[in-house]
Amino acid sequence: MADFDLVVIGSGPAGEWGAVQASLAGKRVAVVEREPVLGGTAANTGTLPSKTLRETALHLSGFKARGLYSVDATLRHEATVSDFLFRERRVKQMERERIHKNLQRHGVTLFQGAGSFVDAHTVAVKRDGAEVARLIAGTVLIATGSTPYRPPMYPFGDPRVHDSDEILDITTLPRTLVVVGGGVIGCEYACMFAALGIPVTLVEVKNDLLNFLDAEVGQRLRDCMETLGVRLRLGQTVESAHVPESHSEPIRLQLSTGEVLEADQVLVASGRTANTAGLGIEALGVKQGKRGQIEVGLAYQTAVPHIYAVGDVVGFPALASTSMEQARIAVEHAFGPGKRTLTPILPYGIYTIPEVSMAGDTEESLRARSIPYVVGRATFETNPRGQIIGEKQGLLKLLFHRDDMKLLGVHVLGEQASELVHVGLTALLTGSTAQLFVETCFNYPTLSEAYKAATYDALDQVRVSSA
Numbered sequence: 102m103a104d105f106d107l108v109v110i111g112s113g114p115a116g117e118w119g120a121v122q123a124s125l126a127g128k129r130v131a132v133v134e135r136e137p138v139l140g141g142t143a144a145n146t147g148t149l150p151s152k153t154l155r156e157t158a159l160h161l162s163g164f165k166a167r168g169l170y171s172v173d174a175t176l177r178h179e180a181t182v183s184d185f186l187f188r189e190r191r192v193k194q195m196e197r198e199r200i201h202k203n204l205q206r207h208g209v210t211l212f213q214g215a216g217s218f219v220d221a222h223t224v225a226v227k228r229d230g231a232e233v234a235r236l237i238a239g240t241v242l243i244a245t246g247s248t249p250y251r252p253p254m255y256p257f258g259d260p261r262v263h264d265s266d267e268i269l270d271i272t273t274l275p276r277t278l279v280v281v282g283g284g285v286i287g288c289e290y291a292c293m294f295a296a297l298g299i300p301v302t303l304v305e306v307k308n309d310l311l312n313f314l315d316a317e318v319g320q321r322l323r324d325c326m327e328t329l330g331v332r333l334r335l336g337q338t339v340e341s342a343h344v345p346e347s348h349s350e351p352i353r354l355q356l357s358t359g360e361v362l363e364a365d366q367v368l369v370a371s372g373r374t375a376n377t378a379g380l381g382i383e384a385l386g387v388k389q390g391k392r393g394q395i396e397v398g399l400a401y402q403t404a405v406p407h408i409y410a411v412g413d414v415v416g417f418p419a420l421a422s423t424s425m426e427q428a429r430i431a432v433e434h435a436f437g438p439g440k441r442t443l444t445p446i447l448p449y450g451i452y453t454i455p456e457v458s459m460a461g462d463t464e465e466s467l468r469a470r471s472i473p474y475v476v477g478r479a480t481f482e483t484n485p486r487g488q489i490i491g492e493k494q495g496l497l498k499l500l501f502h503r504d505d506m507k508l509l510g511v512h513v514l515g516e517q518a519s520e521l522v523h524v525g526l527t528a529l530l531t532g533s534t535a536q537l538f539v540e541t542c543f544n545y546p547t548l549s550e551a552y553k554a555a556t557y558d559a560l561d562q563v564r565v566s567s568a
């Protein structure tokens with residue numbers, strides 16, 4: 102008989118909530134975590150640290166006060182690195198404790214050490230290479246996450262060259278920063294450091310930043326980032342990096358155009374690699390794709406039916422939000438009833454400055470499928486709550502089907518965008534039409550009220566075009 106019905110490898114959001122889900126179904130559950138702390142990338146090096154630093158940067162720079170009192174764009178006081186990292190350390194610690202209590206409360210047994218397969222039903226737990234436990238598992242959930250990809254051209258041992266993990270250990274704030282990679286991580290950190298008044302240059306090999314965004318919103322975000330002080334080098338890449346030993350000399354990065362960028366520090370954010378090395382899954386027949394990502398079916402089952410894989414280790418969309426849901430779905434499938442699949446409409450929240458969030462279609466995706474649509478817009482500047490909080494850049498953009506006014510897409514840029522999107526997300530998931538926002542009485546004054554304004558804007562356009 103198995104020691105555990107479920108052995109989970111990894112304690113990030115996927116591991117934590119997969120374990121809890123199985124425990125709620127009355128199963129005997131173990132979690133194996135190789136780090137001395139729980140929580141994975143989300144708690145320790147990614148989601149929560151970066152979001153906390155963003156809030157800190159906004160606070161230290163007096164950024165939010167600017168729209169209210171016309172304060173200039175200089176720091177309220179010279180921020181030190183310990184000012185910058187103080188809350189990040191606290192939030193991280195509180196999250197680790199929360200996860201520990203959550204697993205304990207649900208009767209999950211914890212093993213500290215690196216998990217690897219001995220055979221398809223046996224997981225060895227090793228610390229410093231020595232086996233400390235061997236667990237027989239009915240079902241295994243691989244939730245080992247991902248780590249930053251490190252292009253070989255950068256000397257990551259140098260204290261001025263960072264990936265998104267090491268940026269959290271900086272000992273001095275950069276005087277100038279080059280960010281390589283304009284994905285979500287690159288854009289978020291570029292904004293954060295720029296808000297602190299640090300000159301930032303962002304190098305992205307594609308001609309566009311975050312090209313999954315609705316093009317109008319993406320353009321607006323780029324404009325805001327440039328206004329914030331982020332210099333963009335799009336369609337370019339770094340050909341060579343010279344990092345002198347002497348820290349009084351700048352780092353020199355030669356771009357594909359020949360331009361040489363000088364910087365005090367560099368952040369490389371050009372993608373991530375799945376944590377599968379050393380798991381021993383190749384011998385079991387579990388299939389892997391690009392950068393080690395595990396291939397899975399709809400319910401996150403690998404090629405070996407009792408082994409599931411969820412979260413970053415399976416690749417796109419690689420979010421904390423989706424990782425938790427994938428884990429719940431996999432566990433429901435393993436222990437029944439198991440009919441659920443991941444919701445087809447996912448929200449995306451990008452914590453740039455300003456924040457951007459979306460769900461559903463973009464204008465571009467609707468045009469590509471020849472779906473007739475109408476756009477409704479409401480700016481936060483014309484919203485009373487937007488006026489009160491001094492939010493000048495914000496926009497809510499709704500896309501409706503032109504024939505039946507069914508909501509097809511929601512795009513928000515500005516303060517609280519990642520919260521505001523949920524009103525639209527719920528409407529999308531329930532197949533609602535413009536009528537929902539016409540009939541809803543929103544709190545006043547609120548940013549949410551922009552849903553009504555954007556809906557009337559769309560209805561106006563239908564009226565004008567059919568007049």
Ligand SMILES: Cc1cc2nc3c(=O)[nH]c(=O)nc-3n(C[C@H](O)[C@H](O)[C@H](O)COP(=O)(O)OP(=O)(O)OC[C@H]3O[C@@H](n4cnc5c(N)ncnc54)[C@H](O)[C@@H]3O)c2cc1C
Binds near residue numbers: 217245424
């Ligand atoms: C800078 C940054 C910002 C982000 N911001 C957001 C955001 O705002 N919103 C969002 O939704 N997502 C965000 N993400 C993505 C999010 O952090 C990940 O999608 C999420 O953490 C993935 O969860 P996971 O459980 O799959 O993996 P992880 O959180 O990476 O956890 C995996 C765990 O497995 C452990 N492990 C690995 N191998 C083994 C082994 N062999 N044995 C035992 N344990 C092992 C690791 O130590 C780790 O604790 C961000 C990521 C980064 C890097």
Ligand SMILES: NC(=O)c1ccc[n+]([C@@H]2O[C@H](COP(=O)([O-])OP(=O)(O)OC[C@H]3O[C@@H](n4cnc5c(N)ncnc54)[C@H](O)[C@@H]3O)[C@@H](O)[C@H]2O)c1
Binds near residue numbers: 281450
């Ligand atoms: N708010 C959020 O939801 C959030 C925040 C941060 C990270 N994440 C997740 O973390 C994951 C990783 O993010 P990421 O930004 O590292 O990876 P990514 O793959 O999303 O972006 C990497 C970017 O770097 C560019 N790039 C690659 N090589 C380059 C080079 N040599 N020169 C210039 N540009 C180059 C790529 O074109 C791409 O745009 C993503 O899956 C993301 O969803 C999510």
